[in-house]
Amino acid sequence: MAEANVRRFPREAQTSFRPEVRMETDKASLEIGLNAAIVAVLDNEPVVLIVREDDEKNAQSMGQQDGLPFGPFSPVAHRTLESGLRAWVAEQAGLDLGYVEQLYSFGDRGRHAELGDVGPHVVSIGYLALSGAHQIDETKQGSWRSWYHYFPWEDWRKGRPEILTSEIEPRLRKWAAETSAAPNPNRPIARYDRAKMCFGLDGAAWDEEKVLDRYELLYEAGLVDEARRDGREAAGQWPQFPRLGAPMRFDHRRILATAIGRVRAKIKYRPVIFELMPPEFTLFELQRTVEAILGPHLHKQNFRRLVEGAGLVEPTGEVKTRTGGRPAKLYRFRKEVLLERPAPGVRVKPGRV
Amino acid sequence: MAEANVRRFPREAQTSFRPEVRMETDKASLEIGLNAAIVAVLDNEPVVLIVREDDEKNAQSMGQQDGLPFGPFSPVAHRTLESGLRAWVAEQAGLDLGYVEQLYSFGDRGRHAELGDVGPHVVSIGYLALSGAHQIDETKQGSWRSWYHYFPWEDWRKGRPEILTSEIEPRLRKWAAETSAAPNPNRPIARYDRAKMCFGLDGAAWDEEKVLDRYELLYEAGLVDEARRDGREAAGQWPQFPRLGAPMRFDHRRILATAIGRVRAKIKYRPVIFELMPPEFTLFELQRTVEAILGPHLHKQNFRRLVEGAGLVEPTGEVKTRTGGRPAKLYRFRKEVLLERPAPGVRVKPGRV
């Protein structure tokens, strides 16, 4: 809806502010690509729709890496960016997207631009979409994969992830120690300090929303495969294995990181968590879903106090019996909360392990 | 920095996911426009850089309305969207932008598309930029204007704005009452409820971050000039005057609304407020700046407790004497707070009127 009111710049206006650039632009062929991180929660696992190009002969070019679904935006066929996205996701994946949110637009010409690219320039726009689990079986193309497959260090549901202690921390500390070589004036914050803030080294807090910051730091330190692929080997000689999470094509892991960070932030002030739930659920099922998204586990009693107290849910009157213990009341999302609170969401402060 | 790692889609990949759309896209000429809401705070007034096309003969086409500066993005000349933006702002306006943040990308073909547009399709990307006041005098092109000129209902610094009571509320209530005519299935929330949540009718809370929601509601109700201009007169016969804020060209007022909402949200968890301050300042000057941004006024004692307690500032040791009363200690931004807190910002909850 936010896009409905835009149209092309009239020629006069462009001329008035910057005439000469107009020509340049005309010469370059430009395309828009839409990338979607389509998220669901399946059996308490946060999953994302992945496409592979296994059947392509030139698959080796990217080492057959996983990728997010994407498609070009055709201004002829679609009125808005979002409707374009919905259309090809429906057609290709057979998914009827519910909640859709724009993440970020990226310009072209990343690190590979120097290597003599030809062809059209592409501006890609990343989207986050939330899908109810009920549609998952009907997915026509692509497969669902846990997002922690790509970001194992983000999964704190069983305590601090092993990979942090055994792999990431030592490599980051080594990277931070190398700093004296070439102090980068564009980086006013020291390597160690950034690593500390992102990964909670030495007692600093772990902020579950800083997913993108952590990925970017690992990239910059040359610790993720994509960095090596993009020509960053020079950053340091690190063991190739174990890998720090599964790599993805192009910058798709970066887009996924953005998406995860956005959902994690959003469920705290918007009731988007219910996009990922069935219509009726127990409070503990809701908690498991929130934990799947946020990473850490939550205090059960406080969680229900919070959710009920905020008026986010209401009991249906039914109970679910096969819980393994006392039967649990069933709840549903209470839509009226939208009319009562300015920013309704699951305001949890994931405490600690 | 977030854009550095993207490059064009290789042809194989595009072919593999949706071959046929490729052609369509090729046929349509596509351009990218960058719009910037460049914000500063000048004498306790939040101002935004405005360009006019007074000297154009065809200025009447848009009724000589104010607009945000914009320029096309040339993928040939610039590596990233943001660097493109910085370049033409520097060149045209003579401003060296500090903090820059992407807001939103809009597709083309809004309501005017049906009227037989020709020419290139444009995808426009909105940006928010914060500029220190020290640069303001050197601005080469454009002028600075209070953002409350365009959004008078957002200025709660002297209590609830008169225009809300005298103009907006009655018109919204009338609009809400008309609803029976054509219940819109795409609008599950009733007109009255939306108006109530956005504008705090009948005791509902005023959320200073919902700037865009309020503007969009007014647009939908046909109460802002842009709506009439875009062919929405049918929505209702409203008095033309007084206008609800000054209109802007195209969707620029929408972009500005997005920018205001973003800054208002951001200063609460990032220390961006200091981008708008001189290097040294009194706590009251800081408070005035925060109030300029947020709209409402704040409790003075609690504000200083908050800001000092959060470690956001540190005293310089100097005092400022000509305050009109007791001299005030001077403070500066304490950069170390970035290394201490995961989300440092001015966590004010603007209480009341």
Next chain:
DNA sequence: CCCTATAATGCTCAGATAGAGCATAAATGG
């Protein structure tokens, strides 16, 4: 049928935070 394990649910308590307001200090301008 009783006992045990497992959840669900109810409740309490202490520490931290936020909103308001009172009180005091230190300038400026008669």
Next chain:
DNA sequence: CCATTTATGCTCTATCTGAGCATTATAGGG
């Protein structure tokens, strides 16, 4: 020296948050 104005220090209370103890209600196995 006084009135005015602003800066600054402090207190008090209602709420919220994090943690943990206690009780209730099922299922399953002697």
